[in-house]
Amino acid sequence: MLRDHLTRAFPFAWTITLVDNASTDRTAAIASGLAARLPGVRLVEPRTARPCRQRTSCPLK
Known part of the structure; x- marks a missing residue:
């Protein structure tokens, strides 16, 4: 359902980037489930398991 909606709403190449802040x-x-099912979704995860409070404090994979 989500993929169909995105395809209709955005008839051009799109990317959704979701960033995990270790919440x-x-x-x-x-x-992660969305990224596995939708090719335009990307999940970015920190290399550390600690919560990231500042934008510059978390090295990303």
């Missing part, structure tokens, strides 16, 4: 909710798991 304790299920955001990363949901984003």
Whole structure:
């Protein structure tokens, strides 16, 4: 359903980038599932397991 909507709403190449800040909710798991099913979705995860509070404090993969 989401893929069909995105294809209709955006008839051009698109990318959605989701960044995991090591939060304790299920955001990363949901984003990973979306990235596995939708080629235009990309998940960026920090290389460390600690929460990232500042933009410059978390090295990304």
